[in-house]
Amino acid sequence: MHPMLNIAVRAARRGGDIIVRHVDRVQGLKIDTKSRHDYVSEVDRLVEAAIIDTLRKAYPDHGILAEESGLEGPEDCLWVIDPLDGTTNFLHGFPQFAVSIAFKRKGVLEQAVVYDPLRGELFTATRGEGAMLDDRRIRVSNRAGLEGALIGTGFPFRGLERLDAYLAALKAVIPVSAGIRRAGAAALDLAYVASGRLDGFWELGLKEWDMAAGALLIVEAGGLVSDVLDRYDYLTSGNIVAGSPRVHRDLLKTLDPFLLSGPLA
Secondary structure (H helix, E strand, O other): OOHHHHHHHHHHHHHHHHHHHHHHHHHHOOEEEEEOOEEEEHHHHHHHHHHHHHHHHHOOOOEEEEOOOEEEOOOOEEEEEEEEEOHHHHHHOOOOOEEEEEEEEOOEEEEEEEEEOOOOEEEEEEOOOOEEEOOEEEOOOOOOOOOOOEEEEEOOOOOHHHHHHHHHHHHHHHHHOOEEEOOOOHHHHHHHHHOOOOOEEEEOOOOHHHHHHHHHHHHHOOOEEEEOOOOOOHHHHOOEEEEOHHHHHHHHHHHHHHHOOOOOO
């Protein structure tokens, strides 16, 4: 394992231990509302602090972009952290959430960890070296196209102005796929695409920390990741489509007519 990835794994496991210790104590947590449908708990902050502490001890000169504390330090060597992706799920006892950590060097994703602390599943990737689930190499599915594919998605809860375009796109995808899943933790959804559990995924209005680690997992597992309109940088736009190559192609083709006429055009 790459030394930097090893440190990221150590940080993710440390954060995951904090999450697990609080799973049965949610009712006593302090919870703040950041915006409509967007919450932060004291667990998010505790996990983020533990991850940053681990990373800073190993790489004190690196920058940090974290969901709760924002950007600190230089951006040429940058850790991108979502301490608890799926906070709403966690607060409701819905067992779908994860720790997500990625590392970028001069804007290029190089390391990725997505850790599911409840299942104990560790998804990792190093640029150019493939993607792993625990000790097993993973690949995206070999689905021939959107027909019969299982697709993940997420509702655009941060920007309701996107909702009509999203629902039109959803209506177009449902009849030609095997089904749609909306589990509420984008980092895990992307990890599931990398491991072939989902054939593809799309969502609007995400943040960089939601996508960075999962995107590298997919690329290293042989898949494709792009903006939903295939003309912008998804980490900047926050609008992502991902999947095995042929599913990605079909998803873009299916989504474009509806999103081009909506607020993304």
